[in-house]
Amino acid sequence: MSQYRTFTAEDAVAWAQKFGGLDNPSVLVRAQEVGDGNLNLVFKIFDTQGVSRIVVKQALPYVRCVGESWPLTLDRARLEAQTLREHYQHCPQHTVNILHFDPALAVMVMEDLSDHRIWRGELINNVSYPQAPRQLGEYLAQVLFHTSDFWLQPQQKKAQVASFINPEMCEITEDLFFNDPYQIHERNNYPATLEQEVAALRDDAQLKLAVAALKHRFFSHAEALLHGDIHSGSIFVAEGSLKAIDAEFGFFGPIGFDVGTALGNLLLNFCGAPGHLGIRDAAAAREQRLADIREVWTTFAERFQALAAEKTQDAALGYPGYISQFLQKIWHDAVGFCGTELIRRSVGLSHVADIDTIPDEEMRHACLRHAITLGKALIVIADRIENVDALIARVRQYS
Structure with a gap:
């Protein structure tokens, strides 16, 4: 960390000029810090015409909203750059392009996506991108297949697993997803009116057993190079385009x-739509989210199976029928992890705008309560939900 320094706007411009790959880098003249997260500085770099051309991102050595009392490894910037580069190799159409990375300064230079919008905001505003669910399913299939044992040779896979070990960031996930919401913890953040529902999480032995099993899978199943935080806030969309970041x-x-x-x-x-939209629009938006869920999973499963049939070299893994069994196992895992995401976003540190920005307090609390109830149910019965239609039926049941 001896060479590390926190970037200024001037530093970001200089870095973009040097590593942005423009034919005439001198046109880059101004930077604006736009990061809205807790872990990084993010600068947009503008040209003489006021057009954003390049993005410069620097990891901070601490959690921004807390300060230096919550330190973070700067090596996460290397892992982010390497993960995105690996994913870009297999799915360039749906992964942001990393143009340069400096490990000493924890700085990366990347393509500008100013012609895209963050998908979460567009979903909240009920703006439709019909291609996005299919493209997300394609991204997941391509990057997860091509970094799995179905594609990589065993020695290559094991070397990559070692290269991408990410213990400090994984510990954050382990705490926020599998620990904090199920105990009294200072990081938990929920309205007092939900205390009864949250206390029920702490007292539910069946739920905590299911969460323990999910946490153990997270610990021990090194199946593919995950994005690790692929939510609607880390996805950019435009007409006909989807890009994963962060x-x-x-x-x-x-x-x-x-x-x-x-x-x-x-x-x-889905849970937050009634707090942001009128009755009819919310009902339609909810139906669309269920259709989106079906399309994400169906696209992922069909593409992963097709890639496995075409490219798997291992005789055992390529045995007819095995990939269907494997996908069924992925499905049950996904339903359980889906439930933990609902609960951690409702009870834990990381609330999201889908619910947190609902203006009416009573409605906001009702939507949080809905997310907790739904998440709890999905975790407990994940192994009994056999397919995406059964998931959608369960969602309707708890709505």
């Missing part, structure tokens, strides 16, 4: 975690 939680883990996190965020929007 992969600093990347590591080799259970495939169902990425799939379940993605589905869980669509369900968070």
